[in-house]
Amino acid sequence: MANILVVDDELGIRDLLFEILNDEGHNVELAENAAEARAARLRARPDLVLLDIWMPDTDGVSLLKEWATTGLLSMPVIMMSGHATIDTAVDATRIGAFAFLEKPITLQKLLKAVEQGLARETARRAAAAVVPSPSAYGAVVTIVGDNSPVPMLPTIVAVADPGPQSVQSFDLDRPLRDARDGFEKAYFEFHLAMEHGSMTRVAEKTGLERTHLYRKLKQLGVDLSRGRKSAV
Numbered sequence: 001m002a003n004i005l006v007v008d009d010e011l012g013i014r015d016l017l018f019e020i021l022n023d024e025g026h027n028v029e030l031a032e033n034a035a036e037a038r039a040a041r042l043r044a045r046p047d048l049v050l051l052d053i054w055m056p057d058t059d060g061v062s063l064l065k066e067w068a069t070t071g072l073l074s075m076p077v078i079m080m081s082g083h084a085t086i087d088t089a090v091d092a093t094r095i096g097a098f099a100f101l102e103k104p105i106t107l108q109k110l111l112k113a114v115e116q117g118l119a120r121e122t123a124r125r126a127a128a129a130v131v132p133s134p135s136a137y138g139a140v141v142t143i144v145g146d147n148s149p150v151p152m153l154p155t156i157v158a159v160a161d162p163g164p165q166s167v168q169s170f171d172l173d174r175p176l177r178d179a180r181d182g183f184e185k186a187y188f189e190f191h192l193a194m195e196h197g198s199m200t201r202v203a204e205k206t207g208l209e210r211t212h213l214y215r216k217l218k219q220l221g222v223d224l225s226r227g228r229k230s231a232v
Contacts, residue, residue, distance in 0.1 A: 001024070001027065002026050002121075003026070003044055003046045003048075004029070004046055004047065004049070004050065004087075005031060005037065005041065005044060005049045006028060006029070007036075007037040007040075007049065007077070008052040008054070008080065009032050009033060009052060010052075011032070017110075018030060019113075020110065024111065026114075029046065033055055033057045034057050034062075035058075036062075037051070038180070041067070044158055045075075046075055048114060048117045048118055048121060049075060049076070050080060050114075051063065051064065051077050051078065051079055051080065052195035053078050053079055053081075053083075054083060060080075060081075061091060061092050061210075064092060064097055068095050068096045073096045076098035076099075076118070076120055077096065078097070078098055078099045078100070078113050079092045079097045079099070079100045079101070079104060080100075080119055081103060081104030082102065082104070098116075099113045099116070101113055147189045184216075184220055185221065185222055187206075188202070188220065191205050191206060199213065199224075206211075215230075
């Protein structure tokens, strides 16, 4: 699952969050102050951070601002506090915090915020991986229906991180409807692989009603078992 860093000066809260997130299958690292959080951030490179605002050495908002100004705010950060004001929460989100949880934190709100934060991080990594393939430059390709070689455009590589690369190419010398169907099939296959075959999550990600999604996938000839680990 994910690597999550929990930063809180209260031992009871650290232990509770560790138990909950560990039971969800995540790898959890704990820090009780900003100094330990800095070291853990550089050492573990967490996928998500749960950060308390009120801490004795450096408060969470200051640490968040420090990460933002030094280029280290590359993961979703969920702020936590039992005494913060609305202005504090707004300031944190302006700096770059993903969400704000008020203590005492309910299990439902915690898991929902963590799930949404990790989903955004997965999407960010996938988008960052859509880059030109270096080996494509200087190569030539023959367009279907034309025997003359033309310079190859950079190949678009979509990567679900971690995992194997998936290179998509499309025949543009086709009727618009056929070309569009080819793209849509690749689009849905990508999201099925990202969500391990979960139709519920794919429906949420693509903005389609689940019944309509089933019909669409059947129409495009998408293999529904692709990337599936368990039925949802």
